[in-house]
Amino acid sequence: MDVLILTIQVLLSILLIVGALFKLTMPYAKYSNIPSVAWSKEFKPAHIRLMGVFELAGGVGLVIPLFLNFLKIITPLAAVGIALYMAGAMATHLRRSEYLHMAGNLVIFLMPALFIAYATLVRIIGLDASQ
Numbered sequence: 001m002d003v004l005i006l007t008i009q010v011l012l013s014i015l016l017i018v019g020a021l022f023k024l025t026m027p028y029a030k031y032s033n034i035p036s037v038a039w040s041k042e043f044k045p046a047h048i049r050l051m052g053v054f055e056l057a058g059g060v061g062l063v064i065p066l067f068l069n070f071l072k073i074i075t076p077l078a079a080v081g082i083a084l085y086m087a088g089a090m091a092t093h094l095r096r097s098e099y100l101h102m103a104g105n106l107v108i109f110l111m112p113a114l115f116i117a118y119a120t121l122v123r124i125i126g127l128d129a130s131q
Contacts, residue, residue, distance in 0.1 A: 005119045008112050009062050009075070015108070016059030016082065023052030039092055039101075051085075058082040062116070072124055079117035086110040 022031065028045035031037065040048055061078025065071045086109040093101040 001119075005116060006066075009066075009116050009120075012082070012109065012112050012116065013059040013062040016055045016062070020052045020055035020059060023048050023055065036101075039096055039098070042092070042096075054081075054085055058085065072120070076117040076121040076124065079113045079120070082113040083110050083117065086113065 028040075028048060031048065032040040034040075043051075058078050058081055061074050061081070065073075065075045086105050090102045090105050090110070093099070093105065
């Protein structure tokens with residue numbers, strides 16, 4: 001089970017960091033012309049950058065505790081933050097009637113983030129029955 005949690009944690013972190021780097025480094029005009037992120041035209045460039053900062057913080061928050069064990073409480077907090085961020089993304093896609101994007105956010109980001117939050121929090125506070 002620990003291998004599954006770790007794998008999901010690292011994959012989710014990679015996806016978030018890559019997405020954040022696109023938002024932070026790509027010019028707004030070029031980023032907003034990508035067909036799969038047409039929603040970005042509804043936001044100001046500063047808002048897109050802020051979203052990139054949130055994604056970067058969430059992605060780093062998932063993996064930093066793997067290297068610095070005394071920061072392990074950050075993992076469930078970052079995962080809950082990612083889930084809340086993706087819930088907002090789903091609301092944006094719902095408003096735009098982009099149901100396929102909503103399902104993608106739910107399956108690729110929100111559900112794994114909640115799973116990581118639950119699994120790591122249970123491990124931290126010692127409710128794991130298998131130990």
